[in-house]
Amino acid sequence: MFDLEQSIAQWRREMLSGGIKSPAVLDELENHLREDVETQMSSGLGEQQAFETTIRDLGQSGILKNEFAKVGGAATSHVKHFVLTLAGIPDQYVANNTDASSAGLEPRWATYFKAAAFIFPAVSLWMLNLMFVVPKFQELCRMSKMSLPAWVQTGVAIVSAVSQNFWLLSLGLILLLALLEWRAGQWPRYRRAVLGILAIVLNFSVLMAFSTMGVIAINAAFVWAHNLGRTHP
Amino acid sequence: MIRKELVAAAAEPLVLSLLARGESYGYAIIQEIKARSNGRLQWTDGMLYPVLHRMEYRGLIKSRWGESETGRKRKYYSLKKNGKEAMAEHREQWSLVHSVLAGLREEPHV
Numbered sequence: 001m002f003d004l005e006q007s008i009a010q011w012r013r014e015m016l017s018g019g020i021k022s023p024a025v026l027d028e029l030e031n032h033l034r035e036d037v038e039t040q041m042s043s044g045l046g047e048q049q050a051f052e053t054t055i056r057d058l059g060q061s062g063i064l065k066n067e068f069a070k071v072g073g074a075a076t077s078h079v080k081h082f083v084l085t086l087a088g089i090p091d092q093y094v095a096n097n098t099d100a101s102s103a104g105l106e107p108r109w110a111t112y113f114k115a116a117a118f119i120f121p122a123v124s125l126w127m128l129n130l131m132f133v134v135p136k137f138q139e140l141c142r143m144s145k146m147s148l149p150a151w152v153q154t155g156v157a158i159v160s161a162v163s164q165n166f167w168l169l170s171l172g173l174i175l176l177l178a179l180l181e182w183r184a185g186q187w188p189r190y191r192r193a194v195l196g197i198l199a200i201v202l203n204f205s206v207l208m209a210f211s212t213m214g215v216i217a218i219n220a221a222f223v224w225a226h227n228l229g230r231t232h233p
Numbered sequence: 234m235i236r237k238e239l240v241a242a243a244a245e246p247l248v249l250s251l252l253a254r255g256e257s258y259g260y261a262i263i264q265e266i267k268a269r270s271n272g273r274l275q276w277t278d279g280m281l282y283p284v285l286h287r288m289e290y291r292g293l294i295k296s297r298w299g300e301s302e303t304g305r306k307r308k309y310y311s312l313k314k315n316g317k318e319a320m321a322e323h324r325e326q327w328s329l330v331h332s333v334l335a336g337l338r339e340e341p342h343v
Contacts, residue, residue, distance in 0.1 A: 027306060
């Protein structure tokens with residue numbers, strides 16, 4: 001004797017062992033199954049026949065599993081999603097622009113304008129910092145006679161090299177972008193992602209530099225105060 | 234029967250256009266598409282669900298668990314703002330293909 005409930009439970013077990021592990025997905029598919037069985041029965045089929053037709057139409061667990069696996073569970077797609085979200089690009093935008101044509105892409109001026117707007121606060125803050133905070137910071141470090149760890153020294157060297165050649169580097173970047181706009185046919189596809197990521201990296205670097213300077217300054221102040229205490233008891 | 238590549242390509246614009254009329258759920262979506270195409274446009278029933286999940290993951294649609302008239306748990310889908318934009322883009326592209334096809338058919342052969 002055919003038992004619908006038992007058959008559905010059996011079907012769920014088969015789906016589970018076939019690799020569809022999410023209870024929410026199984027609930028949704030079971031829901032479909034039950035509704036379809038009801039519809040088939042109301043058009044005259046017997047319970048067993050309706051059930052068999054329905055599970056055949058639903059498809060095999062292996063094929064379904066592969067399709068569900070494409071939904072975005074893969075680690076690489078998570079990373080891609082994360083990076084693009086950081087760069088301010090929604091997934092839907094990427095998916096609809098897999099062809100090489102530039103139709104439907106964000107206008108060029110908008111991308112550049114946004115990138116400039118995003119890096120403006122960080123760059124201007126850094127300029128002010130170079131003028132007013134860095135000299136004080138260096139003085140504090142000198143006075144405390146604190147030896148900085150090697151990685152900080154490397155960082156300081158890089159930052160000062162970048163700062164000294166700021167206009168030269170900016171000019172280089174602008175020339176590079178102009179060259180890409182002029183010669184690279186594929187560039188419009190990657191323009192938004194590249195500029196978005198560049199803006200993030202720049203903002204992040206400034207933030208890191210500020211935090212590191214803050215931590216070192218606090219340390220240096222303690223060392224200095226300690227030394228002061230020793231020399232003037 | 235319509236070829237499966239075309240059915241697969243049509244799934245997203247069809248689902249988006251259907252959801253633009255109001256929220257719906259998997260089974261009803263499949264039935265509606267079947268009915269509207271006189272049964273000629275149909276995919277393996279189970280295949281719609283990964284499509285729906287993918288569209289949800291990409292932020293085109295959103296879902297909620299609700300109840301059917303008989304009190305059964307049911308997952309309803311509805312359109313998001315991104316989905317509306319994607320639908321407009323799909324429509325534009327499909328009508329372009331359609332107009333090219335129609336133009337070629339109407340033009341006399343040389």
